[in-house]
Amino acid sequence: MSVRVVARIRPLLDKDKELSKDIIVRAEGPEGKKNVVRIPNPKNESEEFSFTFNGVYDMSTSQEELFTNEVAPHLKSLFQGLDVTIFAYGVTGTGKTHTMRGGLKMSDRGVIPRLLSGIYRRGRKVSKDSGGETGVAVTLSYYEIYNDKVFDLFESPDKRSLAGLPLREKDGKTVVVGLSERACDDLKDFERLYIEANNNRSTAGTKLNAQSSRSHAILQVKVIQTNGDETLISTASAIDLAGSEDNRRTDNGKDRMVESASINKSLFVLSQCIDAIGRGDKRIPFRESKMTRVLSLGQNNGITIMILNLAPLRSYHLDTLSSLNVSSRAKRIEVREIENEVVFKQPPRGTSSIAGSNMQRQPLRPLANAHNANVSAPAQKADKPLKAFSVYTDRAKATGPPRAPGVVPQRSNSNRKRTSDSGVSTRPTKMVRPNPTTVRSAATAGMTAAKIEEMVEKKVSEILAAQAANQPRPAVVETISESVQKRLDALEKKIEESGANKDERTEGLRFLLMAKQHKERGEDTSALKMYEMALPFFPGQQKLLVKIENIKAKIQAKRENASQLADPFGQPVEVPARKTLATAPIMQLPTPQTSFEIPQPDTQSRRRKANIANESDDEYNGSGLADGDYEEDDSFSYKATKAKKPKVKTTAKPTLQVYNDAQPGSLTPRTKHLLDVVNSRDVVLIKGLTGVGAKKARDLVEFLDLQADEAGGRIETLGQLMAAPGMGTKTVEKAYDGIMV
Numbered sequence: 059m060s061v062r063v064v065a066r067i068r069p070l071l072d073k074d075k076e077l078s079k080d081i082i083v084r085a086e087g088p089e090g091k092k093n094v095v096r097i098p099n100p101k102n103e104s105e106e107f108s109f110t111f112n113g114v115y116d117m118s119t120s121q122e123e124l125f126t127n128e129v130a131p132h133l134k135s136l137f138q139g140l141d142v143t144i145f146a147y148g149v150t151g152t153g154k155t156h157t158m159r160g161g162l163k164m165s166d167r168g169v170i171p172r173l174l175s176g177i178y179r180r181g182r183k184v185s186k187d188s189g190g191e192t193g194v195a196v197t198l199s200y201y202e203i204y205n206d207k208v209f210d211l212f213e214s215p216d217k218r219s220l221a222g223l224p225l226r227e228k229d230g231k232t233v234v235v236g237l238s239e240r241a242c243d244d245l246k247d248f249e250r251l252y253i254e255a256n257n258n259r260s261t262a263g264t265k266l267n268a269q270s271s272r273s274h275a276i277l278q279v280k281v282i283q284t285n286g287d288e289t290l291i292s293t294a295s296a297i298d299l300a301g302s303e304d305n306r307r308t309d310n311g312k313d314r315m316v317e318s319a320s321i322n323k324s325l326f327v328l329s330q331c332i333d334a335i336g337r338g339d340k341r342i343p344f345r346e347s348k349m350t351r352v353l354s355l356g357q358n359n360g361i362t363i364m365i366l367n368l369a370p371l372r373s374y375h376l377d378t379l380s381s382l383n384v385s386s387r388a389k390r391i392e393v394r395e396i397e398n399e400v401v402f403k404q405p406p407r408g409t410s411s412i413a414g415s416n417m418q419r420q421p422l423r424p425l426a427n428a429h430n431a432n433v434s435a436p437a438q439k440a441d442k443p444l445k446a447f448s449v450y451t452d453r454a455k456a457t458g459p460p461r462a463p464g465v466v467p468q469r470s471n472s473n474r475k476r477t478s479d480s481g482v483s484t485r486p487t488k489m490v491r492p493n494p495t496t497v498r499s500a501a502t503a504g505m506t507a508a509k510i511e512e513m514v515e516k517k518v519s520e521i522l523a524a525q526a527a528n529q530p531r532p533a534v535v536e537t538i539s540e541s542v543q544k545r546l547d548a549l550e551k552k553i554e555e556s557g558a559n560k561d562e563r564t565e566g567l568r569f570l571l572m573a574k575q576h577k578e579r580g581e582d583t584s585a586l587k588m589y590e591m592a593l594p595f596f597p598g599q600q601k602l603l604v605k606i607e608n609i610k611a612k613i614q615a616k617r618e619n620a621s622q623l624a625d626p627f628g629q630p631v632e633v634p635a636r637k638t639l640a641t642a643p644i645m646q647l648p649t650p651q652t653s654f655e656i657p658q659p660d661t662q663s664r665r666r667k668a669n670i671a672n673e674s675d676d677e678y679n680g681s682g683l684a685d686g687d688y689e690e691d692d693s694f695s696y697k698a699t700k701a702k703k704p705k706v707k708t709t710a711k712p713t714l715q716v717y718n719d720a721q722p723g724s725l726t727p728r729t730k731h732l733l734d735v736v737n738s739r740d741v742v743l744i745k746g747l748t749g750v751g752a753k754k755a756r757d758l759v760e761f762l763d764l765q766a767d768e769a770g771g772r773i774e775t776l777g778q779l780m781a782a783p784g785m786g787t788k789t790v791e792k793a794y795d796g797i798m799v
């Protein structure tokens with residue numbers, strides 16, 4: 059099924075009460091089945107844009123209503139072995155934390171405490187229905203991604219390592235290595251653990267939200283059902299993303315700005331992933347941020363629900379349009395609905411053998427003890443709220459009001475192994491891995507008429523929009539060749555893995571690298587965004603500021619050009635309110651902060667112009683990233699690396715030692731010579747280094763120029779040199795080996 063995307067408009071806050079005339083976001087549709095968000099066109103308020111979602115919740119929606127409609131129906135699937143992911147997305151201050159966590163009052167409780175309540179209730183039912191044979195245990199993991207680092211929220215902040223916890227891919231899932239997992243037997247346990255852990259979360263007051271989340275928080279609730287030798291594990295993930303911020307409105311100081319840049323970057327990457335999936339790209343940039351790696355949108359099997367939080371006010375206008383844009387694309391993402399497998403207990407290896415789990419560091423209690431004392435048959439009585447658990451005890455029935463046709467998720471996957479809710483004992487017990495081929499063909503075969511209609515609608519609106527703009531269809535996206543992409547991936551990976559250099563500066567360099575990548579693809583708006591995100595890391599950098607100004611001017615010129623083409627009489631081309639379709643306005647919106655731009659075919663020459671004064675237009679075009687540029691350079695080429703392996707091997711040991719001389723004062727003569735050549739900024743000299751071609755040399759000089767005000771604009775260690783765009787371990791090793799001192 060597709061990712062289910064629902065929007066929730068928050069009510070006015072007390073401080074905003076007098077702004078009721080500024081409410082510009084409305085929910086529309088039949089009562090109880092609203093599914094359209096309407097918002098005026100910022101350029102012409104008499105026109106409106108409309109966005110259709112799977113459900114839209116207006117300002118009067120209660121926490122209970124949202125949970126009952128959107129989450130409770132999936133509890134059954136969770137117990138059938140499907141993973142369920144619920145995440146809240148939106149601009150800062152729009153109510154994500156309120157939706158996910160909520161308040162302590164019964165009626166204010168958000169999705170997470172209600173989810174736990176529902177899980178315990180269903181656990182008791184499963185246990186009862188199996189005559190007490192099935193035991194259900196629940197464990198929690200809870201972590202935050204702060205400044206692109208992962209921290210365990212069950213650990214107190216003073217025990218955190220600076221680098222955070224690493225991520226690894228295991229059995230097709232991203233797992234956090236070393237993350238703790240706490241047994242959570244009942245709601246009282248949950249209440250204690252959750253409140254304690256939330257105190258460890260990074261929050262701070264900003265101008266836009268008195269208690270703003272400065273991190274993405276991910277709660278994983280593992281449901282472990284055991285029956286005899288069989289174990290079925292499924293996970294519910296509830297994710298409260300940090301909100302995007304327009305720093306022109308936040309007045310953020312340096313610390314907040316750095317946090318903000320990191321938040322905005324990860325959300326930007328998320329929007330890029332959504333777009334790349336939508337376009338059917340081969341490469342989805344999940345790895346560009348930890349949040350997207352963990353979320354793995356479209357990669358994870360199971361059920362995914364995206365809750366888009368919106369503020370109703372005019373002051374959020376462009377930000378709201380931006381998040382509407384991103385979310386309306388997300389609903390086209392297909393998620394494979396595959397149940398987790400039943401796993402047999404293997405006595406000698408215990409729980410650590412459970413496939414797909416991340417229990418390697420903190421194994422669960424032995425399976426034999428995994429039965430939850432509270433889920434045996436007599437515990438059914440506990441359906442009646444116990445006093446001690448009252449804060450999070452859910453009295454609501456897990457059945458929602460009738461939905462619109464097509465709103466109920468279609469469980470059409472023919473791969474499903476079981477249709478009844480009769481407990482684990484009835485499950486087939488053979489261990490079968492889902493066959494990817496079958497999954498794929500099932501997905502195609504399961505195409506509904508609605509899906510086909512949606513695809514047709516998408517195509518038609520694309521063609522119409524292209525015609526309106528009097529230009530060819532924008533369907534073909536210019537992509538970088540596979541080999542260059544591989545090299546870019548390798549460079550990203552290297553930067554990520556260079557733990558020693560993973561400081562703020564490296565983070566800033568990553569933004570510059572991404573800016574360069576976008577510029578290479580002709581995505582100027584995205585490149586601009588990345589340059590702006592790099593700015594807090596290189597405050598006041600004249601060169602960077604000039605780049606930003608130049609690219610802004612270029613975008614503006616492009617826009618003016620496009621609007622003249624679209625309408626020779628100078629009228630903006632917008633879709634009148636009555637005719638709007640969710641897909642139609644997307645092509646015509648002003649490019650908002652985090653929205654994806656459709657790359658324009660780059661008609662500029664990809665060659666760098668000799669004229670430095672004209673640098674703004676093509677300073678990075680083709681420099682360092684064009685295919686040919688890497689021909690003689692093996693730093694990113696896997697094949698070339700293999701061929702030259704023996705040579706590298708013989709020198710690997712001494713060079714590795716040399717690379718550890720991170721202190722500028724203690725450099726070896728060879729390192730010093732290499733850095734002197736680099737810092738000379740003389741292209742001819744740099745080109746003379748082994749393995750460094752002309753473009754790489756020019757890139758390096760350009761990069762050093764950008765550093766002009768920082769640390770004397772010099773590269774002080776080999777680690778820094780490796781992190782420079784276009785360089786890498788292999789290139790630096792090669793250059794180092796080639797020096798005769």
Ligand SMILES: Nc1ncnc2c1ncn2[C@@H]1O[C@H](COP(=O)(O)OP(=O)(O)OP(=O)(O)O)[C@@H](O)[C@H]1O
Pocket residue numbers: 067068069071148149150151152153154155156157267269270271272299300301302367
């Ligand atoms: N549906 C709602 N009903 C009542 N109050 C709400 C609602 N949604 C949000 N609020 C209030 O709005 C304010 C901002 O909400 P919240 O902190 O949840 O935003 P957020 O999107 O998580 O922001 P950030 O991204 O900065 O963390 C809070 O005071 C919250 O209580």
